[in-house]
Amino acid sequence: MNNLPSTVKRSIELLGIVLLVSILVVGNDIIMPLIMAFFISIVLLPVNRFLKNHKVPEAVSIVLPILMLVIILAGIVWFFSAQVKSLVSDFPRIKSNVNIHLQSLSKWISGISHYSTTEQVDFINKNTQDMVSFAGKTASGAAVTLSSLFVFVGLLPIYIYLMLFYKDILLRFIFMWFDTQHHPKVKEAIYETETIIKSYLVGLLIQVTYMTVLVGGTLMVIGIKHALLIGVIFAFLNLIPYIGALIGNIIGVLITLTSSTELWPVVTVLGVIAGVQFLDNNILMPRIVGSKVKINALFAILGVVIGGKIAGVSGMFLSMPVIAVLKVIFDRTDIFKQWGVLLGDERPTRSPMMFPAFRKRSAVDTKPGVEK
Known part of the structure; x- marks a missing residue:
């Protein structure tokens, strides 16, 4: 495949994506x-x-x-x-x-x-x-x-x-796809994939627990009815990147409106959720997950939307770990390296339009991104 023209390679890649999605x-x-x-x-x-x-x-x-x-x-x-x-x-x-x-x-x-x-x-x-x-x-x-x-x-x-x-048997099947000289890279990718998946999913389980306690417990102390239910629903919906938090806020407001005739509980619920989200996004979750794989927000949201369209809630939930695994694989293969760059948020310090060095496949200096 390395001897094929670049246009043919890109066409095969795009056809492969279409076939995979189908x-x-x-x-x-x-x-x-x-x-x-x-x-x-x-x-x-x-x-x-x-x-x-x-x-x-x-x-x-x-x-x-x-x-x-x-x-x-x-x-x-x-x-x-x-x-x-x-x-x-x-x-x-x-x-x-x-x-x-x-x-x-x-x-x-x-x-x-x-x-x-x-x-x-x-x-x-x-x-x-x-x-x-x-x-x-x-x-x-x-x-x-x-x-x-x-x-x-x-x-x-x-x-x-x-x-x-x-x-x-599954591991042997994976190794048999590659030449012997590539086995160290394959082994490295397998170990990193295992680490990413474990840290991500275990982190999500911990996140659900403390989000339920923080949101539900705080609302219960304040005196909001059905506080724990609001906390549980928001904690689980928050597992869906970006979109889930918005839906969780809406459901929390609706439950609060049905349990009270006043507006102050709604403002309280939104304020508590916003405060817990800030704490979660900036302090707790980055320390708990600690993943080295960074996915840019554009493809994180796109992955959630596509995953939801393909398989509903399960597809939305699985979108982030799937994208993270794909990035690990892409970063370690020469023919798919550009796709790894596209999924990541490692931004070049200078524009590739002005500096030819930033158009190459080799590693470049990047600005620090937000860990996802």
Whole structure:
């Protein structure tokens, strides 16, 4: 491939990207559980190695970490369910508060426009049928998603077990793709990929814990209703880079509005979330994750959007570790090095338009970027 003209190489690369995305779109129900299982198995690998080093039978050394993971996830689901149950039990008061907010909104609309309250009610009644139809379609789609989720969750532990059991076969398969002289680079890439995935996913688990405690605990001390539920929802949505935090803020405001007739709790919720986010982004998360791979914000957001389009929430969640792994691979291959530069945030100190040295593949001086 090195002897091919550069235009042919670029064309093959672009065709490869199109083919890869097409495969992900068509087979996301099969591929996404595999990718998720791969990342989780990397996280469980140190526990598996520890048990094997202490003469624990191989099957047991694989099953125990998986059981530990299941217990942790079951605890998270139980905690979230308890908070949702508390919200549902408060439904009569929520209904009353929503009516008060709707009346205030109606008066505000009447004050800034020529639409009276009666006209607003007529407009809502005319669109009721469309809303019911949309709700029916949404419920149907949710049922399909729920069934897919059960399949996803059912296959995940099986995939994790088999990946840990056959990890040596998978490693040999990877090495056999490359010439012997390239094996040191391959080994280095494998170790760095393992480190990145472990630090990222373990960091996210720690992040969910302290975000729930900080947001939920602070709001609970202040006296905001359903504080822990707001904290849990925001903590998990915050796992989705950039977009998740915005959605978490919106849901937090909506839950607060339904539990109170005043506006000060909304301002309080937004202020607490903003303060915790600042602390998380600038102090806590960089120290916890500590990844050496830096992804620029443009491709981080683009990756989240594309991942969500391909595989929904799981695709959005997996987008960042996938991009980080791709960058590790690209940075260590001569034919794909330019893609590693494109994904990273290592900005040249001078414009490549003015200085030819900054157009080359060799390393260049860069400005410090923001670690992602």
